[in-house]
Amino acid sequence: MLTKSSTELVRQQNSALVLAALRRARNLSHTEISAATGLASATVSAITAELERAGVIAKAEQHVQGGRGRPRVLFTPRRDCGYIVVVRISSDVVQYSLTDYGGTLLDRFEEGRNHDQRGTDAFARTFVEALERLLQRSRLTRDRVLAISISSKGLVDADTDAARLLWSPVFGSEQLDFAALLAPEWRARVMLNNETLLVAQALAAEAERAPDGGFRSLAAISLGHSIGLGVARKGRFGEIDVTAPNFGHMLHAPSAGLCRCGAYGCIEAAAGFYGILRAAFEVPADTIPAKFVPIAEMDKIAASARQGHRMAGYAFRQAGIALGNGVSRMLSLYERMPIYVTGPGTRYFDLLRGGLEEGVSQSLQLRLQGAPEISVVLDEQRLVFDGHLERALGKIDSEIATAGSH
DSSP, rough: OOOOOHHHHHHHHHHHHHHHHHHHHEEHHHHHHHHOOOOOHHHHHHHHHHHHHHHHEEEEOOTTTTTTTTOEEEEEEEEGOOEEEEEOSSSSSEEEEEEEEOOOOOEEEEEEETTTSSHHHHHHHHHHHHHHHHHHHTTGGGGGGGEEEEESSSSSSTTTOOOOOEEBBTTBOEEHHHHHTTTTOOEEEEEEHHHHHHHHHHHHHHHSSSTTTOOOEEEEEEEEEEEEEEEEETTTTEEEEEEEGGGGSSSSSSGGGGGSSSOOOBHHHSHHHHHHHHHHHHTTTTTTSSOOOHHHHHHHHHHHHHTOOHHHHHHHHHHHHHHHHHHHHHHHOOOOOEEEEEEEGGGGHHHHHHHHHHHHHHOOOHHHHOOOOOEOOOOOHHHHHOOOOOOOOHHHHHHHHHTTTT
C-alpha cells in the first residue's frame, strides 16, 4: 500500500514528467502528453488541471485546418509565469539576457569589460546595476524573476546549491559569491555554471531530441583565450549528467610555459590564445601571459601560418598537440565519444587539426578503438544560452513539481 508520503512522491515525479514533456515540445495535447510520458489519461488530467490552477501552464484551442471538427486543446508553459535572467561573463564582454518561462528571449544587451579594472568589488557594483537596468527596460520587478543563471570560464564550486566562482581568467584567484552578492534583495534562485559545461548540456539535449535518440556521451572543447571542457553522459536511469573537468589547467608539459593560473605547463599555456602568441613570437616561456589577445592579432598570426611562416605554423601545431594529448587522457578516463570543438579558436582549426590528430594518436586505447569523431560547431554563444535555459528552466520545473499546489 502507498503511504501518503510515497503517493506525494509519485505525484511530484509525474508532474515533473509532464513539465519536461511540455518543455521539450512547447505545445502538446492531452493525448500527446500521455503518449510522451506514459501516464494514464486520468493522471494527465489531474496534473494539467493542478498546473493550470497554479498559473504554470496555459491551454489554448488550435482550430483544425478548414474550420471543420472540434478544435484541439493544447497545453504550453505559461510564458508570464516568471522570468529568467541569463548572464554570460567572458574575457571581453558581459552579456545580460532576459527570457520568459517559456524560454523566449525578451531583451539582451552587452557591456564591455575594462581590462584595467581590477578586483571583484568594482565588477560586483556594475553587475548589480546591470541586473536592475535589465528589469527596468522590461518594467519588471525582482519578485518576477525565478532564476538568475550566470556562466564564466574557470572553476565553479561543485556544490550545486552554491554560486561561487573559485578561479577564473577574468578575476584570477579572487573569488566571487554571486548568491551572497544578490541576497537578500533578490529572492530568485542564483545559479553559476562553467561556460563549457553549458555547451555540453545544450549539445546533449540536441542529441537526445534527435530522431535516432542514440545519445550516450559527448565532450565539448572550447578554444579561445582560455581552454574549456564539458562532458555529458547518459546516466543509468536515462538522466543526462554534465561535468566540467579542469581540462585547460591539466598538466601538458613544462615546456608549454607559464599559465595564467600561475603554474607551468598547462594545456592552456600552449593552446590558449596567449600561448599561441608567445610561441609564434618566440617569447620566453616564463613571460607573464597576456590578459587578453585581440582576435585581430590572432588573425595576423594565422595568416602568417597559412603563408608558410615557420614559427607561426609551429605555434598552432604545438597548440594542437597539447589539445590532442589532453583529449586522449580524458577519453582514457571515460570512454571513446564524439568531440565537438567550439569557441573563437575554431576559426584556426585548420591550423590546429594536424597537431590535434597527432596528439590523440599517442593513446594506445584510441589506436585500438579508432580516433573519436571530431566536429566543429561555430555558434558557441547560442549553445551557451541554450545550456543556460536547459539547466535553469529544468531546475525551476523540478521545484514547481516538488511544490505542487503549494
